[in-house]
Amino acid sequence: MSRAHYVLGISAFYHDSAAALVRDGEIVAAAQEERFSRKKHDPRFPGHAINYCLEQAEIEAEDLSAVVFYDNPLLSLDRIVHTLSQSGDRGLAAWLTGAPGWMAVKLFVERLVQQELGVNVPLLFVEHHLSHAASAFYPSPFEEAAVLTLDGVGEWATTTLCKADSDQIQIIEEIEFPHSLGLLYSAFTQFCGFKVNSGEYKLMGLAPYGNPIYADRIRAEMIDVKPDGSFRLNLDYLGFLDGQTMTNDRFHEFIGGPPREPESRIGRREMDIAASIQKVTEDVVLLIAKHLRDETGSKNLCLAGGVALNCVANGKLLREKIFDRIWIQPAAGDAGGALGAALLGAHQYFGVPRPPVDPTRDRMNGSYLGPLYSNEEIRSFLDYYAYPYDTVSDDERARVVAKALSQDKVVGYMVGRMEFGPRSLGARSILGDARSETAQRTINLRVKFRESFRPFAPSVPAEASGKFFDLDAESPYMLLVAPVREEIRTDVSQAATDDMLEIVNQRRSTIPAVTHVDYSARVQTVDGVAKPDYKAVLDEYGKLTDTPVIVNTSFNVRGEPIVCTPQDAYKCFMRTDMELLVIENQILYRDRQPEFKDKENWQDEYGLD
Amino acid sequence: MARNLFEYHPVIGYRFIPGLRARVRHEGGGYLVQCNRAGLRCRHEVTLARPADTVRVVVVGDSYTAGDGVSNAFRYTDLLEQRLLSACGGSGVQVLNFGLPGSGTDQQLLALRELGAGLEYDILVLAPMVENIVRNLDSHRLATSAFSGELVERPKPYFTLEGKTLALHHVPVPKDAREPAAKSDAAAKPDAEPTEKDKGAAGLVRGILRRVTAKVDEKVPGFRAFTQRVRGVTHPQEYDDAQDPGWLLMRAILTEFVQDARVGAANARRKVILAPWPTFGHIEGGLDPKPYLARFGELAAATEIDLVDILPRFIDEPRQVRDRCRFVHDEHPTRLGHSLFADALFPHLRKQVEAVRGVHS
Incomplete structure (x- = not known):
């Protein structure tokens, strides 16, 4: 053998x-560094x-056939040097900070790998967008597909259209x-006061509050979009080429004022800006998708790259029915590039055949690819510190959680x-009652410590999603936004106010905690194969309430990476207003816990995102 | 944060988390830690009854035996089992690893009693690292908090010698971790019973240096090993005199191992092998092994156990090979170090295994 x-x-x-890590093309494990480093x-x-x-696979470093880096550092360096030469003195400051990082670190990846693993393993480099494309296609349930990757930048490419087969x-x-x-x-x-590379999601969440009043001007002055979706930016408005910020004075004049200061009040202007750029983005994505469909003739589309996390655009793409089926890599950002790189190494370098495709199920294992902690590990931690808990069976756990949520x-x-x-897809999640009129505000302000305009996502059993959402596809990765069904909506008088709290607190449906201001929801459909424990919670909750829809938001506070270990979970639990903590088969009640003496100044430790 | 490896145990102080599967990042490239349901870093799930037609060897020791720095399969215990199996036609030998990192022989004795109670076995290998004699004198040990990642001092069980009897303290082991302080254990906690080491000025100096160097070592890997060599920890003075209180305590604990092993008529002739791990100061040739060999030799003669000196196997190798027997910063043996230790022990162990097989058949 x-x-x-x-x-x-x-x-x-x-x-x-x-x-x-992949073994003969099958995904064994994948995780982001932030979950362990807590940065x-x-x-x-x-x-x-x-x-x-390597722990998950229980293998030695010398068992690796190769390590594959998701990017070609020489091509990236080529872009950096080229850009520097094009922008002359103006670009010097920007690239003095960026270029040394690439030259000093990226070119020494081999040494870092050797240091980490203690052995020499062949190191391969693949192209950035090909890594994204591979992460989108190989695990998909499609034998062949069109593949679209949209990103900020990787080496030279920002947008890549592919045809994939076998x-x-x-x-x-x-x-x-x-x-x-991107x-x-x-x-x-950045102009709206959010962080680049993490705040895009906030901007998307803000968009439904506004009107796209700048969209036509953006198309007229900032981006020239062709009928096939290809585009060129007017760099006169943008600062990323020759400055330290993404925008410049001309951009500010275009909007009619300076950028919003981070953490300051969000006003009508920011809402309208968000709505406008969201509209432009969706239009471009739809045009590219149509062109890609024409070019490839495929009925299937795979998506990856940071822009593929724009689930509002994804939802529109689905409803436009340009493609019959769409599959989006759940780790669509740069983290997913690691997975694509590994798969490329397996299939294209080592010639490992792609495992047989099951058209009904992808190969991501529900994206549950990170570490698991045994009950023994958890109890050893809880027992040492004498934190009270109950150990329950799987069935009892589902009942206890469902009952708590119903209350x-x-x-x-x-x-x-x-x-x-x-x-978070139900393995490291904060859960709440979707029927509650106060859950969104409570979880945002007393648990997550963040702005209250951001909507929560609902989890719903796959077979019940049609009762609550206009969604005719599964959305296991929470990457599709769908309208809440008309029959469960409630009328809301048009709020003549810019007070977002007032707007947020209006009851828009029978599941107000997950209904956004535009009656949309970022749906996660749950099945009993990939996540039976979570499905059991939904089913029990459905029995109690007749509404098997719950709030699912990431298990962290603002600025903190999602929890990974039992220790992370306990700390987050005790620092916030959660009432119940479930760690595998252990249930902890807040009112039974001893006083938590927090040595860490976590509000400073976790910078605002 | 790295996965926790240990859980609290009321008698031993701690043990590996049962069933653990973990990998530890390390300067050697990382290593796999795979534990059985008994909380031992051992490839076998241990049954009390010896498997049929199998010679069972139990090995006790500290992190050198547990295998800090290398995966299970590359430890000398696992290598010995492979070699014994090859010598015995592929079956009929089981080597059980009872190594407990960070322990003295006191905790090793308690681990065998607690985790190996009622265990059928044929041969006991005692593989203390010679520095363990110092750990026996401690009432606390340095550990990294699983919660905060900070260095703390945790209570450990320890013995004192009352006349000729061992008296056990700190059981059940208290859980109250304390900040490492530049004070002696007794001074830091006035109500704690002073151990032999606490009583002397040498103990005070050791306590201060141990805590300071542990902190510095976080920033400057290898600093602790360097200072240990400078201050003679790798050549514990307790071996210099047969009447040294530290040695008398060590001797009493090792004697207890032998007595435990030979309880009951059926076990009266059970084989016990003493194969101490030298420090790398001895292996690299800078330190004289005679004091510890003399003390262990006296013990072996008195208790009728076999003493195997593994040091010559290392000394046979040129300096550059010996240098590769330990990690550059971490003072634990590499795969090569384990392999040479297995080389040294194998001929003797093979003879004993064959003798037991002869009796069985």
Whole structure:
């Protein structure tokens, strides 16, 4: 019998570094470094994540056939040097901070890998957008597909259109830096006072509050979009080429004022800006998708790259029915590049055949690819510190959680392997009662410590989703936004106010905690195969309430990476107003816990995102 | 944060978390830690009854035996089992690893009593690291908090010698961790019973240096090992005199191992092998092994156990090979170090295994 091919993929040095391991093309493990290092979007070499991957597979470093880096540092350096030469003195400051990082670190990946693993393993480099494309296609339930990756930038490419079939992925068109839809969205994100590379999600959440009054002007002046979706940015408005910020004075004049200060009040202007850039983005994505469909003739679309996390655009893409089926890599950002790199190494370098495709199920294991902690490990921690808990069976756990939720309690839920990607999918989640009129405000302000305009996502059993949402596809990764069904909506008088709290608190449906101001919801459909424990909670909750829909938000506080270990979960539980904590088969009640003496100044430790 | 490896145990102080599967990042490239349901870092799930037609060998020791720095399969215990199996036709030998990192022989004795109670076995290998004699004198040990990641001092069980009898203290082991302080254990906690080491000025100096160097070592890997060599920890003075209180305590504990092993008529002739791990100061050739070999030799003669000196196997190798027997910063043996230890012990152990097989058949 031939030796198994273990291939380790890594992404690092930009943002959100990660590692992923595949065995003969099957995904064994994947995790982001931030979950272990507790530094949000940690870009450093993913030593902890690599260690976890080998731990999960229980293999030695010398069992690896290769390590594959998700990016070609020489191509990236080429872009950096080229850009520097094009922008002359104006770009010097920007690239003095960026270029040394690439030259000093990226070119020494081999040494870092050798240091981490203690042995020499062949190191391969693949192209950034090909890594994204591979992460989207190989695990998908499609034998063949069109593949679209939309990102800020990777080496030179910002947008890549591919045709994939069996083991092969072929790039058919690319749009190159500096013309980037991702960077344009990030520019507006920064202008609105949110952080680049993490605040884009906030901007998307803000969009439904506004009107797209700037959209036509953006199209007229900032981005030239062709009928096939290809585009060019007007760099006169953008600062990322030759400055330290994404925008410049001309951009500010375009909007009619200076950027919003982070943490200051969000006003009508920011809402309208968000709505406008969201509209432009959706339009471009739809045009590119139509063109890609024409070029490839495929009925299936795979999506990856940071822009693929724009679930509002994804939902529109689905409803437009340009493609019959869409599959989106749940770790669509740079972290997912590690997985794509590993899969490329397996299929294209070592020639491992792609495992047989099941058209009904992808190969991501529900994205539950991170570490699991045994009951013994958990109890050893709880017992040592004498934290009171009950140990319950799986069935009893589902009943206890469902009952607590039905009583409008907030539950920290840590069961099973941690999710890979930015979304919590019921393994490291904070759960709440979707029927509650106060849950959104309570969880946002007393648990998450963040702005209250951000909507929560609902989890719903796959078979029941049609009762609550206009969604005719499964959405296991919370990457599709769908309208809440008309029949469960309630009329709301148009609020003549800019007070977002007042708008948020209006009851819009029978599941107000997950209904956004535009009656949309970022749905997670749950089935009993990938996540039986979570499905059991939903089913029990459905029995109690007739409404099997619960709030599912990430298990962290603002600025903190999602919890990974039992210790992380306990700390987060005790620092917030959650009433119940579930760690595997252990249930902890807040009112039974001893006083928590927090040595860490966590509000300073976790910078605002 | 790394996965926790240990859980509290009221008698031993701690043990590996039962069933644990973990990997530890390390300067050697990382290593796998795989534990059985009994809380031992051992490839076998232990049954009390010896498997049929199997010679069972139990090995006790500290982190050198548990295998800090290398995966299970590369430890000398696992290598010995492979070699014994090869010598015995592929079956009929089981080597059980009872190694407990960070322990003295006091905790090793308690671990065998607690985790191996009622265990059928044929041969006991005592593999203390010679520095363990110092740990026996401690009432606390340095540990990293699983919660905060900070260095703390945790109570450990320990014995004192009352006349000729061992008296056990700190059982059940208290859980109250304390900040490492630049004070002697007794001074830091006035109500704690002073151990032999606490009573002397040498203990005070050791306590201060141990805590300071542990902190510095976090920033400068290898600093602790360096200072240990400088201050003679790798050549514990307790071996210099047969009447040294530290040695008398060590001797009493090792004697207790032998007595436990030979309880009952059926076990009266059970084989016990003493194979101490030298420090790397001895292996690298800078320190004289005679004091510890003399003391262990006296003990072996008095208790009718076999003493195996593994040091010559290392000394046979050129300096550059010996240098590769330990990690650059971490003072634990590498795969090569384990392999040479197994080389040294194998001929003797094989003879004993064959003798037991002869009796069985």
